[in-house]
Amino acid sequence: MxxxxxxxxxxxxxxxxxxxxxxxxxxxxxxxxxxxxxxxxxxxxxxxxxxxxxxxxALLSYSEAMITTPDTGSLRGDLTELALSLAAYLNNPVGRRIARMLVVDSKSQAIDSETRYTFWSLRRDTIDVIFRRAAQRKELRSDVRPTVALQLLTSPLHTFALYTNDPVDPDHCRAVADLVTRAICVVY
Missing domain, CATH: 1.10.10.60 (Homeodomain-like)
Incomplete structure (x- = not known):
């Protein structure tokens, strides 16, 4: 190109x-x-x-620019940075609008379940990289399902952004990331 x-x-x-x-x-x-x-x-x-x-x-391009895959050297650090990155995205008017648009039923064929799944795959790819690194460092429990862990991390942030107009607080992100880390880490 x-x-x-x-x-x-x-x-x-x-x-x-x-x-x-x-x-x-x-x-x-x-x-x-x-x-x-x-x-x-x-x-x-x-x-x-x-x-x-x-x-x-357009949605993927914006999301990829806003939410990057962190590499802090620890599972807790990566989950915290991912949560903070997602909060920054959701606190931006464009990101919040996109999040709301993707959950509202639409008459348009442009936003269907396949589109939502493709958009969600971006987040799944990020967590897969984080978990692969954590597994190599022997931080991750063997029975952890990445998609479930990602839902545990992102759902509270999305819920807050969907139901309020307030910014997602960084301390809230850190608390959620800490809880998820405790749930999935071998030794915390």
């Missing part, structure tokens, strides 16, 4: 994210993204197979 193509793609993804933020999934349109990005609708349709794919790429 050339620098020009990468720049156009980034411009389109930023515009798609802005379109989602303003209108949500139900009123999202390729034409709206084209207008915001000053790119042609034909370019967008050639670059993305569907509206759904453009939405998913």
């Amino acid at each position: 050339s620098d020009g193509d990468a720049a156009q793609r980034a411009k389109a993804l930023d515009a798609a994210l802005a379109e989602l933020q303003q209108w949500g999934v139900d009123r999202f349109s390729i034409e709206g993204v084209a207008h915001r990005s000053q790119l042609s609708p034909d370019y967008l349709r050639r670059t993305w197979d569907s509206e759904r794919q453009l939405i998913l790429d």
Whole structure:
């Protein structure tokens, strides 16, 4: 991909994210993204197979930029950093809007169970890396199911963000990460 193509793609993804933020999934349109990005609708349709794919790429691109895989050298540190990273994402208006959009039923075919699953896979991939490192350091109990541990870590933060307009507090993140670490660590 050339620098020009990468720049156009980034411009389109930023515009798609802005379109989602303003209108949500139900009123999202390729034409709206084209207008915001000053790119042609034909370019967008050639670059993305569907509206759904453009939405998913915009959501994933933003999430990947905001939530990185920590490597602190300890399971507790990694879970704490992941929780803090997720809180920063959820405390940002764009991240909170995305979180709410993904749980609200939509008339649009763009946000279906497959889209939600693909989005969730990003978080699963992150926890798999964290757990692989923890297993190599012999910190992780052998019976731990990564998906369940990820749900234990992220659900309290998402629940708080979904039901309040208050920011997710870093101390809350640390407390949740500490509880999860105690549940899954060989020796705490």
